[in-house]
Amino acid sequence: MKVTTLAEPLLEFGTGTHICPRTGIEHLGVYDKRDELRRTELRIGVVGRGEGVDLLDDWLEKCQNGIERKQESKLLNLFRGFGGINQQYGFLTRLINSPQYTRTLKKSEISAIVQLASRPERVERAVELYYEQIRFLAENRSVDVIVCVMPNEMFESVTTSASDDDPEESELEHNFRRILKAKCMHLGTPLQLVQERTILITKQAGDQQDPATKAWNFCTALYYKGNRTIPWRLVEDTAKLRSCYIGVGFYKSRDGETVSSSLAQVFDEFGHGIILRGTPVSIDKKNRHPYLSEDQAYELLRDALDEYDRALEHMPARIVIHKSSHFRESERKGFLRALNEKGIRSKDFVAITSTDIRLFSDKDYPPKRGTLLTISETEGVLYTRGTVDFYKTYPGMYVPNPLKITVYEQDSSIESLCVEVLGLTKMNWNNTQMDGRLPITLECASKIGDIMKYVSPTEKPQVSYSFYM
Known part of the structure; x- marks a missing residue:
């Protein structure tokens, strides 16, 4: 038997290599910057209730302008600030969200779903509610990725079972996120699901991620899903x-x-x-x-x-x-x-x-x-x-x-x-x-x-x- 330590694999970015995705994107740009056919704009479709849409608008603006690193930590490389997402830096693209790309859910429809006694029925109705709006955007608007903002009470209602749920219903799996992604697959536009509470700009009690880390992960996922290309690759x-x-x-x-x-x-x-x-x-x-x-x-x-x-x-x-x-x-x-x-x-x-x-x-x-x-x-x-x-x-x-x-x-x-x-x-x-x-x-x-x-x-x-x- 032998114990060795393997070197950390290098990743390739736009103008060089680094071991860390965040540092590489920040200093070297995304890998596909060399592709002349790459998109420099990402059109973001949005589905959510009014408050959720406003929260997402604020969050996207914050992501575009940049978010400071976690100040209380001395681990500079682990808790790296997010420098923003624009056409001059890092991701070399800009996010476009507009009322034309937004479909707002009615509060009465959300309340009606939350009040249903059966969780499988809540899941089914919630999927249908989002699907109709996603379908409209995918078929009638030129969007690259659609962000579905989940109200906190709806998220809780489709992920937990009420005490009066029928026990026999638990024999079948009912997962809102998985069913929605499967149902929308034929529309050809990737989805990004977020909860309202997770896109509040200030760090909330119980959060495992600081805002800058959230921004890194959120924007990288949007870039990959919307651009249909890769922000980094392994060195050949x-x-x-x-x-x-x-x-x-x-x-x-x-x-x-x-x-x-x-x-x-x-x-x-x-x-x-x-x-x-x-x-x-x-x-x-x-x-x-x-x-x-x-x-x-x-x-x-x-x-x-x-x-x-x-x-x-x-x-x-x-x-x-x-x-x-x-x-x-x-x-x-x-x-x-x-x-x-x-x-x-x-x-x-x-x-x-x-x-x-x-x-x-x-x-x-x-x-x-x-x-x-x-x-x-x-x-x-x-x-x-x-x-x-x-x-x-x-x-x-x-x-x-x-x-x-x-x-x-x-x-x-x-x-x-x-x-x-x-x-x-x-x-x-x-x-x-x-x-x-x-x-x-x-x-x-x-x-x-x-x-x-x-x-x-x-x-x-x-x-x-x-x-x-």
Whole structure:
């Protein structure tokens, strides 16, 4: 066994590289600034009640002008101020919101929904209320992303069950956010959901984020969803084969009766991705874990590679499959059959799971992010969360849990595979803190499953991650 510390992966921005998304955007500009076809304006549609719309207008104005850093903290890199969003700085774009892009909900309609006794009915009516206004904007206004502002009382009414709810209703899952995103998917405009209380400019009691951090995450998500491009990417290693990273996850149907596979495909280290929906899969009777048959694994990977070929007009030289559970023999055979058929010889099948193994440093802080315990040529324990030198602290609230990395088909070293995992934890444009726990392959597959269970089997789902995050 050997313990090493992997270097923090570099990210590429408009005019250089840095390890931190916030610092990189602020000093080097977004990566796609070099693209002459990129948009320099984002039109923001808004749906909410009058008070919520006013709150969002104030918040967007504050974001455009900039927000000071958390003054009471000496951790300058962790609590970085937000310098604003405009065409001369950072994101190099401006946000446009207008009464023409706004649909205001009636207070009487909101009150009627909140007063319903059944939570599933409250969810259904709330989804319909927002959907009609979202549909109008998507079909009649040229908006790039639509922000749905949730009144506090409505949010509470659709996320908690009243005491007089019918117990039988709990057999089906009722999730407002997931149902709304699934129902609106065919409209082709990504959504951003916010609560009124979270966009109050002053920090509220119980908030986990300071206003500047909120602005970083909110504006980065808006930029990615509205611009259909990427604010940063991993630095390309020209010595490596061009790789395609694939994440395989599973999700239960709403009634819990069937389990399907979801697949999130990240084309390459550039972050370009595509999403496919798998078919219902089998359940192991011993441990209740879902798995793919040989034919299902073959078809899933074959379809993913066909989509890759259509998009980039060539096959990748190397395939890396990330799975949140161990690879069964049937899955390995099916994946290998697809790779052989497509003539792809270099591959790595990597299971990324939880572990009870923990490492302890000789200091008060947890082990550094990037700490790797190599157990064997095919097994390692990797800390993707931990103490971050750039932040001069451990930025988490709880003791970090490392990941168990187990390789089944292997053409790369365990260390190089862990370097890739560490890099892919930084490719989630919903969060600008640079220490995500899971690689985007599995993070994305999980988010897809949450939404996909509400998408009709006859409907073609969107292929962009922006519709699921």
